[in-house]
Amino acid sequence: MSSPDKAKLLQQLLDRLRAKLKPASLPAAHADGAAAQNGAGEQAESSAGPDIFHADAVLREFVRSFLIWECTTSRADAAMKRIASAVVDVNEFRVCLPGEMAAIIGPGYPRVETRVVALRGALNQIFRNEHRLRLAHLPNLSKKAAATYLAGITQAPPFVTDRVALLCCGIHGVPVDGRIAAVLEKARIVEPGLKPDEAASAISRMVKAGEAREAYGLLQAAADQTPVAATRVPKSAPAKPASPAKRSSSRTTPRKSK
Numbered sequence: 001m002s003s004p005d006k007a008k009l010l011q012q013l014l015d016r017l018r019a020k021l022k023p024a025s026l027p028a029a030h031a032d033g034a035a036a037q038n039g040a041g042e043q044a045e046s047s048a049g050p051d052i053f054h055a056d057a058v059l060r061e062f063v064r065s066f067l068i069w070e071c072t073t074s075r076a077d078a079a080m081k082r083i084a085s086a087v088v089d090v091n092e093f094r095v096c097l098p099g100e101m102a103a104i105i106g107p108g109y110p111r112v113e114t115r116v117v118a119l120r121g122a123l124n125q126i127f128r129n130e131h132r133l134r135l136a137h138l139p140n141l142s143k144k145a146a147a148t149y150l151a152g153i154t155q156a157p158p159f160v161t162d163r164v165a166l167l168c169c170g171i172h173g174v175p176v177d178g179r180i181a182a183v184l185e186k187a188r189i190v191e192p193g194l195k196p197d198e199a200a201s202a203i204s205r206m207v208k209a210g211e212a213r214e215a216y217g218l219l220q221a222a223a224d225q226t227p228v229a230a231t232r233v234p235k236s237a238p239a240k241p242a243s244p245a246k247r248s249s250s251r252t253t254p255r256k257s258k
Helices: 003-020 033-047 059-066 073-086 090-094 098-105 113-130 143-151 157-170 178-185 196-206 212-224
Strands: none
Touching: 003 178, 003 196, 003 212, 059 073, 059 113, 059 157, 073 090, 073 098, 073 212, 090 113, 098 113, 143 157, 157 196, 157 212, 178 196, 178 212
């Protein structure tokens, strides 16, 4: 099937999804980085409890993207609330052991072992780059510089960095993970067995500039309709998160007093 035919099928799919589904929950779009920080920061406080990201809405969306990857938006938002209630801030979450992270996110979370190892590695990469956990500066960089920075976070799946690039930096592209790829494959828009990053590249060329955000929101909503197989928490993980006093002394942020 030719690319124009596939592009037509994609538009037909998006039209059908637009008619029957509400797009997945996305942070508010703003014209400049400062406004994006303020708007998404307010959303973080209301939807996920205390702001453990210190008003860094880009960092918050980075972690949320990691939880949405190969999962559903609703389960990711529930996991975000569990993280917010378990740690004083995201730096404390960063220095948790993988088993502790898995226990915080919740038993049975999809691909939990792979997810927490990659998330921990990605947060550590950011920490080494910035000497703290910080991504708030990305919307104020040029799109090329922001894309280069995100591509350098090699521990993160392409879906995660593509999603942050689109939603927080306005960089054109449609994030695709295996679940969205399955939606596209079922609609005969991508070839069977195409890797998610290859599907993302193909779809992004079919979507006009300025329409990628809506297209992603609709495709994510469609993927959210499909149940996700659960993955068990590693047996080595504690039944509940260990107390901060028992964790590594390398933590740089003190625990809040009660």
